Amino acid sequence: MKQDRNYSSISPSARSLLLMKGYTNIPFAQQTAALMQGPEAFDLSFDEKDFGFWIRVMHFESRYWSIDQLLKQVPNTNIMELSSGYALRGLHMCMREAVHYIDTDLPEVIATKKQLIEQLRLGGQLKGRFEMAPLNAMDAAAFNEVAGHFADGPVTVVNEGLLMYLNREEKSHLCRTIHNLLQARGGCWITADVYIKRTEEMQRAIIQSKREAAFFQEHKIEENKFDNFEEARVFFEEQGFKVIKEAEPNLKELSVMPRLLETMPQELKENRKPPPKLQATWMLGVQ
Numbered sequence: 001m002k003q004d005r006n007y008s009s010i011s012p013s014a015r016s017l018l019l020m021k022g023y024t025n026i027p028f029a030q031q032t033a034a035l036m037q038g039p040e041a042f043d044l045s046f047d048e049k050d051f052g053f054w055i056r057v058m059h060f061e062s063r064y065w066s067i068d069q070l071l072k073q074v075p076n077t078n079i080m081e082l083s084s085g086y087a088l089r090g091l092h093m094c095m096r097e098a099v100h101y102i103d104t105d106l107p108e109v110i111a112t113k114k115q116l117i118e119q120l121r122l123g124g125q126l127k128g129r130f131e132m133a134p135l136n137a138m139d140a141a142a143f144n145e146v147a148g149h150f151a152d153g154p155v156t157v158v159n160e161g162l163l164m165y166l167n168r169e170e171k172s173h174l175c176r177t178i179h180n181l182l183q184a185r186g187g188c189w190i191t192a193d194v195y196i197k198r199t200e201e202m203q204r205a206i207i208q209s210k211r212e213a214a215f216f217q218e219h220k221i222e223e224n225k226f227d228n229f230e231e232a233r234v235f236f237e238e239q240g241f242k243v244i245k246e247a248e249p250n251l252k253e254l255s256v257m258p259r260l261l262e263t264m265p266q267e268l269k270e271n272r273k274p275p276p277k278l279q280a281t282w283m284l285g286v287q
Contacts, residue, residue, distance in 0.1 A: 014085035094128035154186035163193035
């Protein structure tokens with residue numbers, strides 16, 4: 001597969017995501033968001049926090065904790081996170097557990113994250129080993145070199161917010177890389193990127209700035225999603241994986257829920273019909 005795509009154009013989304021996570025109790029999100037300087041990448045309004053804004057924050061908070069929910073069910077002590085953005089899941093985990101966690105993303109994101117950690121003076125007392133490594137996850141050779149930092153034993157690969165930027169060929173390429181690693185060493189892949197396409201009506205209902213809409217169109221985010229969950233399951237099976245578990249979100253426990261309920265329109269409060277399921281977090285194993 002050709003490696004001529006400039007994946008650094010995806011990086012602005014990591015900054016926008018961090019600013020939204022700053023309104024949650026995700027570890028270190030408030031502190032790191034406060035240090036992030038400069039104009040908002042997608043001209044999102046953080047002054048007008050309406051129901052639509054809090055729906056977004058709720059989604060990303062729920063997605064974050066869905067990864068942690070499945071990680072707690074895995075005994076592996078070697079964990080590799082792909083395209084981690086500005087999340088500090090690995091650092092927080094290494095403060096509590098004796099694991100080896102390798103946090104990876106594109107070089108500019110890792111460089112900024114290291115600066116944030118230094119400014120916040122985090123990571124002084126660790127029970128585990130926390131490592132940050134620049135990595136384009138689509139570079140199989142570089143991927144294997146980073147994975148080689150682990151001691152012997154199974155590996156858990158983690159990601160959220162990556163697959164929707166990849167077309168089918170790119171997804172298959174990444175799957176082969178991960179499959180080869182897990183087949184050789186054992187372990188599993190926890191991905192929160194099982195997204196299905198929105199209907200045209202849902203897409204029209206999304207309020208986006210011009211820059212954000214252009215970003216979505218440039219990266220074909222909606223087009224790159226799966227048609228439905230069965231198609232997603234079949235796709236992963238074709239790549240040699242099987243679905244072991246699915247995370248079960250508990251929205252009532254999310255820190256953003258009080259603010260969401262405050263801004264929820266009355267008609268939605270009275271509507272007992274659950275919202276459509278558009279995303280899932282799966283633990284995948286090698287067939």
